[in-house]
Amino acid sequence: MTKLSEQYLTFDNSEGLIDENLYNMIIDCFDKKYKDICDFFNYGELLKTSIVPAPNYKGVAATYTETGKVIMGTKYYEQHKLDADSLIHEWIHVAQRYPQFEPGWLTEGLADYGREKFGVYNKEAGWALPKYNPKHHYTQAYRVTASFLIWLEDNVDKDINWKLNDLLKKGAYTDNCWVEFTGKTVDELWDDYAKANS
Numbered sequence: 001m002t003k004l005s006e007q008y009l010t011f012d013n014s015e016g017l018i019d020e021n022l023y024n025m026i027i028d029c030f031d032k033k034y035k036d037i038c039d040f041f042n043y044g045e046l047l048k049t050s051i052v053p054a055p056n057y058k059g060v061a062a063t064y065t066e067t068g069k070v071i072m073g074t075k076y077y078e079q080h081k082l083d084a085d086s087l088i089h090e091w092i093h094v095a096q097r098y099p100q101f102e103p104g105w106l107t108e109g110l111a112d113y114g115r116e117k118f119g120v121y122n123k124e125a126g127w128a129l130p131k132y133n134p135k136h137h138y139t140q141a142y143r144v145t146a147s148f149l150i151w152l153e154d155n156v157d158k159d160i161n162w163k164l165n166d167l168l169k170k171g172a173y174t175d176n177c178w179v180e181f182t183g184k185t186v187d188e189l190w191d192d193y194a195k196a197n198s
């Protein structure tokens with residue numbers, strides 16, 4: 001059987017900029033989870049994507065959603081040789097392909113929500129979602145928002161994250177969608193989350 005990575009992923013590591021073990025972990029993540037990612041975030045359509053090691057990029061990784069190209073900051077990955085699941089986060093951006101990545105806190109929160117859900121090596125990388133803390137707010141994005149989204153799914157509406165992604169894909173997200181889905185504003189839901197976890 002053809003592996004998904006052979007059909008949909010281009011990852012040129014011929015210069016050896018990415019540690020070989022990490023490279024293999026990333027390919028493994030792709031083969032195991034890319035279909036699930038596209039099922040959840042792109043109605044099942046698989047998109048081609050590529051990874052390009054970037055020695056001059058100072059951050060972790062970034063995705064160009066129009067082309068599906070992901071760059072990996074090689075300096076970061078030299079220090080984090082087990083962080084394969086950071087690519088899961090980026091592949092979610094590939095699959096999201098929203099007309100606008102707004103609001104940013106939600107699009108990044110959903111990417112880390114998906115990393116929690118579809119991650120393979122999060123534990124090895126020392127990556128986990130935080131417990132609620134009074135200094136948190138849902139607009140902080142990334143893991144803080146992802147913890148909130150998981151709580152909403154478990155306690156308020158099991159399909160809420162699928163529905164949020166669906167609205168974002170259609171360019172139809174509004175602040176009022178939270179009320180339509182749950183009867184409460186996002187701020188009221190955040191208060192409920194804070195109370196339940198204090």
Ligand SMILES: [Zn+2]
Nearest residue numbers: 089093108111
């Ligand atoms: Zn991101």
